[in-house]
Amino acid sequence: MSNGYELDQLDRDILFQLQRDGRLTNVELAKRVGLTPPPCLRRVRRLEEAGVITGYRARVSPEAMGCGLEVTVSVEVSVSDLETLERLESTIAAYDEVVEFRRVFGTPDYYLRVLVADYAAYEAFQTNKIIGIPGVARVISQPTMKKIKVVD
Template identity: 80%
Template sequence: MSNEYKADAVDREILFHLRQDGRLTNVELAKRVGLTPPPTLRRVKRLEEAGIISGYRATINHEALGSGMEVIVSIEVSISDLKTLEELETTVAAYEEVIEFRRVFGRPDYYLRVLVADYAAYEAFQTNKIIGIPGIARVISQPTMKKIKVID
């Protein structure tokens, strides 16, 4: 198989339905995409083998767990030595509250998605875990008002 998998319209339809519900049975998925179960299963296996489907997981209702406040955090750094940047990345990535962590081109240098219970919990997270990390020059926090579209 080549390195670049060519997904057709049926493959994209399969991916759409699996993104909506990764627990669909093969029989139900086949009905939804208009195929019989054997070719549907073959397509799903090919998508998995090609790395297009990289796994299956549960979608967690964080509000039900008491972590319903999401904050988008941008971080600017004041250093450029690789060792300090790697230490910053390792430290921040290890925090349970951080559910997504990206280094981006330009300014800011990093974006985080942080889940906490409330404003007080976020203040404690920022004050006790983020502010003291060497190299961080600026932190801008934006609590999420409303999620309109999320695709994981």
């Protein structure tokens, strides 16, 4: 691993269980991985300190938050100067609607995952927030039809 922490099978089992349910008590986690609670807790703390476990969070239904439409957006840029690209990235990253933002090799240059209420909200987002950013050459939007598998 890049952080110098080598995972053994027990670490992997702990991570697997925590990914499935981050609210497990240490006692329940220890039982599931075949440890007693004190060494299990030490391992979890080591994984946290090493940066292997980067945090805990609640998964919230987008629909419950009024964001029932997910759109995958590809963005191509027409510039290559670093200053314009950094400004474009910081602008897009600041939008609440953008829940994932990746620069990729090749074409397109960026992929965004956008959550909004409906098609009208997406149209407003694209028209008012994305199209006018300096350097944006092309935007292709692909609304999600059905989620088959999602891994957080």
